[in-house]
Structure formats: C-alpha cells, structure tokens
C-alpha cells in the first residue's frame with residue numbers, strides 16, 4: 508500500500524513542506540522527513556511551511572501537531588507560520604488556560620491537553636458545540652461524549668507522556684463527525700505487554716485493547732473505554748482506526764483488519780497512539796447497547812440536561828443565558844438545535860424562558876419559535892413546549908412571525 512512512497516511531505520535542507528493533510532499518510536511522511544533531517548542530516552532547527560492545502564482532516568493534522576510538540580520537547584527548534592488558523596494550530600495548538608475563550612468554538616481546532624481538568628473542559632466544549640451545530644440522531648451525542656472522554660483520559664492514564672492532542676470536526680453536508688486523539692507516549696503494546704493479557708506482538712495488542720475487560724491493570728481500569736468506543740462505531744456503522752507502533756487496527760465498512768502498512772513513530776520508546784474515528788450522526792444508535800459491558804449497562808447521565816431541569820422535571824432554557832445574542836438567525840438556529848437535541852435525549856417538556864429579554868429581532872424569534880412550531884406541528888408544540896416570561900412586545904413580535912411563517916409554509 509501507499510504508505511512507503513507517498514510524498515505528501517517533502518524536505519529541502521531544514522525546510523519541511525507539507526503538501527496535503529487529507530489522511531494519515533501525511534503523518535508517516537512527516538515523521539520520515541523529521542527523522543531524515545534530524546537524525547540523519549543533523550539539523551536541530553526546522554522551518555515548516557504549508558503548500559496550498561484545501562482540506563485539513565484531524566487524522567493528519569492532530570498527529571503532526573503532536574509529533575512537532577514531541578520533537579520540541581527533545582530540544583529541536585521548529586518554527587513556521589501560516590495565515591490559516593487551522594494550519595497555524597498544527598504549529599501552536601490551542602491550550603488551556605491560555606485559550607479559554609476559544610472554547611466557545613471548540614470544533615475544528617487542535618487542542619493540547621495535560622490534565623483531567625483540561626479533558627473535562629475540552630470535551631464539554633466540543634459536545635456543547637456539536638449540540639448547537641446540527642440535530643443528532645438519538646444516542647449519538649451521548650456516545651461521542653462518553654467515548655472522547657474515555658479516549659482522552661486514556662492518554663493521561665496509560666501513555667506515560669505529559670500531554671495529548673485532540674480535534675473534532677463536524678461535516679453537516681455528509682452528516683458525519685470526525686475525531687482524532689493522539690499522544691506520543693509509550694503506545695498500547697508497551698502499556699499492555701506486562702499485563703495478564705500479555706500480547707504476543709504489537710498487532711496483537713491492538714486487537715486486544717478493544718475487547719471488553721482488557722486493561723493493563725484491574726486496579727486502575729476496567730477495560731471499558733476502548734471497547735465502548737468500538738461498540739459505538741459498530742452500532743453506528745462508523746469507521747475506527749487505531750494506530751500504535753508499526754501497525755494499525757482498522758474497522759471500516761463493518762470489517763476489522765490489521766493493516767500491513769508499516770507506520771512510523773517518533774522514537775524507539777515512543778510507539779505513540781492515534782485513535783481516529785468517524786461516525787454518521789443521522790442514524791439512531793442504542794446508547795444502552797453501546798454502554799453494556801459484560802452484561803452490565805452503564806448509566807449515562809447527561810449532566811448538561813440535568814442542570815437545566817427544574818423541580819417539575821422540565822428542561823428550562825433561559826434564552827438570555829444560553830443564546831449567543833438575540834439578534835441573528837444563526838444564534839437562534841444554534842439554540843434551536845440544542846433544544847431539539849436535548850428534548851430528544853430526555854423526552855421532557857422544554858420551557859423557553861425569556862426572562863430578562865426585552866427585545867429580539869423578528870428573524871431570531873422566527874427561527875427559534877415560529878419554525879419550531881411549524882417543524883413540530885401545533886399539537887406536538889403545544890404538548891412539549893412552554894413559553895415563559897415573554898413581555899408584551901415579545902409576544903407581539905412572535906405573534907407576527909408565527910402568522911408570517913404559517914403563511915409562508917402553506918401558501
């Protein structure tokens with residue numbers, strides 16, 4: 508296969524040029540050029556530049572960002588600049604607490620994480636952003652939330668390195684999400700080799716780690732994380748590639764295989780681990796089935812939804828707090844996605860609480876309330892949606908936009 512002779516990254520002296528970030532072939536090419544320049548040619552300073560790069564996928568960008576960080580930790584100086592934000596993040600990933608304000612748009616960014624607090628914040632921000640970007644089929648958001656938390660946590664627990672890297676992307680046109688989590692740590696084989704599971708080879712370790720109950724140490728873990736992700740991908744007919752050491756385990760189109768491509772890793776004791784998955788979010792999945800381990804079902808709690816609940820068990824959406832302004836159609840659409848996604852998971856009554864809001868634009872109210880009424884239909888709307896604390900002015904704006912919307916929809 509193509510991993511040996513693909514030329515997506517080239518080197519001229521100490522200048523490395525990345526030509527494509529379309530898939531993980533670039534990762535191998537990048538490591539090969541770094542090894543060539545550093546170990547063989549003896550350069551200690553590099554400049555990285557980017558060719559015209561039309562697409563930047565996580566399975567190429569995230570590992571390369573992690574590998575750059577790895578070489579910098581070895582004392583290698585790596586510089587470069589791109590005016591494109593997504594490419595610049597390969598050279599300087601987003602980090603907490605420094606980029607706290609960037610959490611409000613967490614997708615499409617490479618995040619470097621070092622602590623469980625980082626993991627919590629990044630994971631929460633990513634899920635919040637997904638929840639607002641589109642409508643997800645049931646179970647999918649919970650599955651993703653659970654999985655990325657487990658996989659990022661694994662870096663902190665098992666990789667024996669100081670940090671990990673993550674990026675999530677959503678592609679609304681094809682209704683799928685793509686995630687990659689990378690660390691330049693010891694790798695799955697090294698982590699499992701002295702455990703009771705005693706993998707015979709690197710490839711063997713990759714097949715083992717996704718089995719239920721496989722953990723390097725029963726005192727530390729339960730061995731559910733990788734298996735839960737794998738079940739999610741199986742259930743949702745997604746795609747999973749685990750690369751660690753020289754092998755990769757792939758689950759694509761319902762088939763599992765260990766690839767014979769020889770992957771490169773940053774250094775001898777750093778076999779590194781890349782978890783790369785994609786999932787169609789328009790297909791319902793059973794989260795109970797995904798999170799059943801050895802007959803026991805893990806009870807997933809949606810903390811975000813729990814926090815919105817009032818004493819009657821209704822989900823209260825305080826528009827003033829949740830909306831990113833009450834002016835634009837986009838702000839309303841994002842809030843509406845959130846409301847629909849949460850109503851799906853909890854099948855509870857939603858209260859749209861306008862307390863503290865005196866004016867909204869008619870496009871905001873049209874997108875948020877009038878369209879919701881048309882989409883749900885009068886009876887469903889009446890049953891599941893309550894409007895609270897609307898001033899007279901808001902009521903009039905809404906009244907007008909509902910009539911207009913109904914005329915538009917039915918003329």
Ligand SMILES: Nc1ncnc2c1ncn2[C@@H]1O[C@H](COP(=O)(O)OP(=O)(O)O)[C@@H](O)[C@H]1O
Pocket residue numbers: 657661662664665666667690692693694695696698699716721722723724727728729730731732733734780
């Ligand atoms: N990033 C990683 N680096 C090294 N080893 C890992 C990594 N992620 C997972 N592993 C290995 O795979 C095993 C299974 O992981 P998981 O299913 O999440 O179970 P647990 O974390 O409970 O042990 C881990 O115990 C560890 O040996």
Ligand SMILES: [Mg+2]
Pocket residue numbers: 657660661728730731732733
């Ligand atoms: Mg785990």
